[in-house]
Each structure stands twice: as C-alpha cells, then as structure tokens.
Amino acid sequence: MRTHQHVLNWLEHQLSSGGLVLGDRLPPExxxxxxxxxxxxxxxxxxxxxxxxxVVRVGVGSGPDAGAVAISDPTMALGMALRLHVAxxxxxxxxxxxxxxxxxxxxxxxxxxDAQALEEAEELLQRMDEVSDATEFLDLDIRFxxxxxxxxxxxxxxxxxxxxxxxxxxxxxxxxxxxxxxxxTVQRLRAEHRAILTAVRNDDGPAAADLVTTHIxxxxxxxxxxx
Numbered sequence: 001m002r003t004h005q006h007v008l009n010w011l012e013h014q015l016s017s018g019g020l021v022l023g024d025r026l027p028p029e030x031x032x033x034x035x036x037x038x039x040x041x042x043x044x045x046x047x048x049x050x051x052x053x054x055v056v057r058v059g060v061g062s063g064p065d066a067g068a069v070a071i072s073d074p075t076m077a078l079g080m081a082l083r084l085h086v087a088x089x090x091x092x093x094x095x096x097x098x099x100x101x102x103x104x105x106x107x108x109x110x111x112x113x114d115a116q117a118l119e120e121a122e123e124l125l126q127r128m129d130e131v132s133d134a135t136e137f138l139d140l141d142i143r144f145x146x147x148x149x150x151x152x153x154x155x156x157x158x159x160x161x162x163x164x165x166x167x168x169x170x171x172x173x174x175x176x177x178x179x180x181x182x183x184x185t186v187q188r189l190r191a192e193h194r195a196i197l198t199a200v201r202n203d204d205g206p207a208a209a210d211l212v213t214t215h216i217x218x219x220x221x222x223x224x225x226x227x
Contacts, residue, residue: 003038007046010036011055015070026056026068053077074159079166086167096164097220101213103161104145107152108196108212109205117151118201125193134176137186142169144193148200148212175223185222189215 010032014020026032026047033040047068050056054073085091111118124144131137142165149161179185192215199208 003042004046004049006036006038007032007043008049011046011050011070020070022070022072024070026070028067052080074163078159078163082163082167091167093168094220096168097216100161100164101216103157103164104149104216105209105212107149107154107157107161108200108208110153111148111151111200111208112203112205114151114153117147118197121147121151121197125190125197128190128193132183132186134182134186135173137189138169138173138176141189141193148196151200175220178223180222185219189219192218 011020011026020026027035029040029043029047033043036043047056047058050068051058054077055071056068057071058068082091082096086093086096121144124140124147128137128140128144131140146158146162146165149158152158176182176185192211196208196211196215199205199211
C-alpha cells in the first residue's frame with residue numbers, strides 16, 4: 001500500500017466513526033505525519049487527492065483559514081472524472097444524455113414535496129424569461145434542472161445529476177451553434193420548463209417524468225445528437 005493511502009484510510013475512519021465531522025480542521029501536516037508514521041510528503045499528497053475529491057478544502061497561509069477542513073462536495077469530483085472521460089470519448093455524450101433522462105425523469109416524478117426547491121425553480125424560470133443570451137440561459141437551465149432533482153430528496157441522485165451536467169456543460173453550450181434558430185428554441189425551452197414545473201406542482205409525477213424526457217431528448221435531437 002502506498003503511504004499516502006494510510007492518510008486516506010485514516011480520514012475515512014475518522015469521518016465514519018464521528019472522530020471528524022464536516023467543518024472540522026484536520027491536524028497539522030507535521031502532527032498527522034507523526035501520528036500515522038508517514039512522511040509529510042505523503043500527507044501532502046493525500047490532502048491534494050482529498051481536495052480534488054471534494055472531501056477537504058485547503059486554505060493557504062498561516063491565518064485562521066489555513067489548513068485542511070473536512071467538507072462534502074461529491075459533485076466536484078464526479079464531475080471532473082466524467083468530464084475527462086467524455087474528453088477521451090470513452091463515455092459517449094449520447095449515453096450521458098440517456099442517463100440524464102433516466103435520473104431526471106425519476107426525480108421529476110418525486111419532486112412535488114419540497115416547496116423551497118420548487119420556489120427556487122420558479123425564480124429561475126422567471127430569470128430565464130428575461131435573458132436570451134445562450135450561455136446565460138443555459139447556466140440558468142442547469143440550475144433549474146438541479147433544483148428539481150434536489151426537490152426529489154435523494155442526495156445521491158442530486159450529486160450524480162450535478163456531475164453529469166458539469167461533464168457536458170461546455171459541450172451543451174457548443175451545441176447551440178447547431179440549432180437552426182436559437183430564438184425559437186429558447187421560446188420552446190421556456191414553455192417546456194413551465195409545463196414541467198406545473199406538472200410537479202400538481203403532483204402529477206408521470207406527466208412530469210414524460211415532459212422531462214421529451215424536453216431533454218428534444219434539445220439534443222434538434223442539435224443533431226442522437227439520444
């Protein structure tokens with residue numbers, strides 16, 4: 001076992017046992033190296049891995065924000081890994097779109113109970129009505145879909161969807177150049193978003209799931225990407 005793995009295993013045990021909770025600061029580098037019997041280089045390597053994985057946040061310097069703090073941001077790590085694999089063409093974008101459909105249709109069918117998330121989705125729709133720039137609109141679109149997924153109350157599904165959206169965010173933006181008429185497309189997307197949210201608010205899960213499926217597949221098909 002590589003020595004930095006000892007540090008990773010230690011942190012996993014501390015988090016699962018309650019020895020560390022989110023927001024706690026990890027011991028200083030020297031202290032942790034001595035405690036675990038590894039080099040400070042191994043500790044630094046482990047902390048860098050944990051930062052990329054979204055498990056710690058590292059502050060530089062010597063002030064109160066310095067050092068590594070335990071956090072939880074699974075979307076960052078999953079999104080980075082997926083984005084790299086999309087770049088290698090190992091994960092076809094069409095397969096990611098299909099996975100989005102599976103997860104988002106499930107989430108939409110169960111999203112009616114979280115009033116706060118639905119209010120956020122409503123506010124995002126109102127903001128989308130006021131913008132026409134493709135980049136700004138698609139950013140709000142992502143946030144709208146994530147708000148609906150969060151309303152379903154499954155943190156794993158929310159993290160996976162956030163990662164999938166992050167993985168194809170730039171790709172989706174580039175697809176707008178393939179659309180025959182962005183103005184017409186944006187009007188259709190606004191109407192579809194509104195219909196999805198209405199179905200969710202009416203507690204009509206099957207209709208919401210069908211509308212989300214048609215909405216996602218329709219955009220990519222219009223842009224020339226098979227679902």
